Amino acid sequence: MSDTQPNLSAAMSPSKLDSIGEASISCSQQENGFINSFSLFSEKAVDELLQSPVQGTDEHLIEFSEAMRTVAKALRRAAEGKASAQAEAAEWRRKYELERARNLQLEPKEQLPGQHGDDAIIENLINQNNKANGKFLNCCGRNGICSHEVLRDGEPDSDSKMVRKASFKLSWCCKGEQSDQHKHDIVSFERGNITTAERSSKQISLKWESDPQTVLVMTKPNSISVRILCTEMVRWLREQKNMKIYVEPRVREELLTESSYFNFVQTWKDAKEVLLLHTKVDLVVTLGGDGTVLWAASMFKGPVPPVVPFSLGSLGFMTPFHTENYRECLNQVLKGPISITLRHRLQCLVIRDAAKNEYETEEPILVLNEVTIDRGISSYLTNLECYCDNSFVTCVQGDGLILSTTSGSTAYSLAAGGSMVHPQVPGILFTPICPHSLSFRPLILPEHVTLRVQVPYNSRGHAWASFDGKDRKQLAAGDALVCSMAPWPVPTACQVDSTGDFLRSIHEGLHWNLRKTQSFDGPRES
Ligand SMILES: NC(=O)c1ccc[n+]([C@@H]2O[C@H](COP(=O)([O-])OP(=O)(O)OC[C@H]3O[C@@H](n4cnc5c(N)ncnc54)[C@H](O)[C@@H]3O)[C@@H](O)[C@H]2O)c1
Ligand SMILES: Nc1ncnc2c1ncn2[C@@H]1O[C@H](COP(=O)(O)OP(=O)(O)OP(=O)(O)O)[C@@H](O)[C@H]1O
Secondary structure, three states: OOOOOOHHHHOOOOHHHHHHHHHOOOOOOEOOEEEEOOOEEHHHHHOOOOOOOOOOOOOHHHHHHHHHHHHHHHHHHHHHHHHHHHHHHHHHHHHHHHHHHHHHOOOOOOOOOOHHHHHHHHHHHHHHHHOOHHHHHHHOOOOOEEEEOOOOOOOOOOOEEEEEOOOOOEEEOOOOOOOOOOOOEEOOOOOOOOOOOOOOOOOEEEEEEOOOOOOEEEEEEOOHHHHHHHHHHHHHHOOOOOOOOEEEEHHHHHHHHOOHHHOOOOOOOHHHHHOOHHHHHHOEEEEHHHHHHHHHHHOOOOOOOOOOEEEOOOOOOOEEOOOOEEEEEHHHHHHOOEEEEEEEEEEEEEOOEEEEEEEOOOOOOOEOOOEEEEEOOOOOEEEEEEEEEEEEEEEEEEEEEEEEHHHHHHHHHOOOOOOOOOOOEEEEEEEEEEOOOOOOOOOOEOOOOOEEEOOOOOOOOOEEEEOOOOOOOEEEOOOOOEEEEEEOEEEEOOOHHHHHHHHHHHHHOOOOOOOOOOOOOOOOOO
16 A cells, blocks of 8 residues: 555544445346446445544545545446346246246146157147137137237257247227227126127237247249249348248248258148147248138148238238238238237038047048038039038038138138128128029028038938038038037238228229219209
8 A cells, every 4th residue: 555545444443344344245246147246335334434533534535435435326326227137137037937837838738648749739739629719718808819828839949949939919909998889798687788798800909029030931832923022022031030931841942943042941841840830930921812821721720820911813802911012011010010800710520420439530620711512523412411509400402502701701602692791700601502492591600609511311422522622522421521610710910900901802802882873963853
């Protein structure tokens, strides 16, 4: 110590020095990334030191004390900052643990002996499919749907790292939320009033809770323009948005013939991997027409990530996005919030007469448009016995029957004389094809029913079932098709909103009720 420096120890009593030692905060270890390699004097200790009578006070000592006070203040601020950062980190950790626990609850609980990993998950998916929609309601409550309910955490990927899907929240957008029009009660026993339940006809909004990171791009085959756009979009998503990209094996090959640059693009090897796609993909982009949306939906036998359909087809009922400004559209979707349409699907089971019990069925098939039971190549009238929740409905004699979703109401069902229905309306359309009866009008049934269409034993010919216009299956006498609403809808992004997009598609796609307006010839004399 130089002569000019004050001897602080000499100026203070030993007890004072002890008190400073006790009050010092040691932050030499690393906690949550914060490193402090020095001991801090607390401001309180410095205050105490300055207030105590110090013998032999001189100017240097006062200056030194002031400096100490300033240093103590600065250090206190640093300590406060650190404490608040630690609290924030703890809060994030708590949120993470909570979400992890929730996801674990959704993991398959019972693993049968001999079933491991993927097999158990696939089995569980099928079981989930077979369960009632009740599970959805557990989490959704009344005002929102959590993505944990729809999409679970990813499986370990090839690098053995956990792939974490972006989480999002769906909520009802309701203009008159505050008004009396939107009662939550179905029946009020106290006052004896019956009011309507809130159903899915409201606009749904999707808000990302974490950034989407993985996108699956699905494309219509054999189209040069689609191929060019796909190449450009994949490059943009990678370079500008830093996204992981999945494509079909065919598309990966196409991209690699363009350039080895596209080596980063991922795909799948087999059907098992396809079944796990929903755990890896945050978003699906389709490039094509309605058929490509149907194709993309058919890839997901369970939950479906949000789908952004770009129009490169002729009609585009389900493809509201234009390709010219795909960058702006995708920017908006990735940022959110976006309006979405939850398109209901039908779950179809073929039950063979030869099956020993009802459970010995083939794999359930999910359709977004419709299942059709028709006469196929047979020249005989189809003869189909139809039941709704075990009540006899009718016997269809004609070319066949369409069981359609409301999204499919503008497709084959429309051509067969069915009504057009807003896609958010929960219902099943029952539309005959060329019935040989003057009075067979189409029906719309509520969403909760189970329909059974049976080929009677005395039928002259076989019937054929087809699913969204694909995968024909022959139904022999005694075979039946059982159909009910599937628990997993297809969430498609809207350009405007569900209603705006629906009306635009029937105006532009079908020229619905297009008629020249009558001229105004002046008021008529009565
Ligand atoms: N007579 C008919 O109208 C008829 C006959 C067979 C199949 N289809 C429909 O074709 C669908 C399969 O479509 P695809 O593109 O794979 O086959 P596809 O190439 O034969 O196209 C059928 C047409 O139906 C349109 N379409 C599909 N889904 C629609 C929807 N939800 N609303 C309005 N139009 C829609 C498509 O844009 C396309 O123009 C089937 O699900 C069925 O609904 C219609
Ligand atoms: N990724 C795909 N892989 C295999 N087939 C596909 C795929 N995407 C679409 N398809 C099939 O290709 C056909 C045409 O697709 P899509 O309907 O999208 O185009 P489009 O016929 O040009 O459009 P639109 O139906 O509006 O006229 C459909 O039968 C569809 O099932």
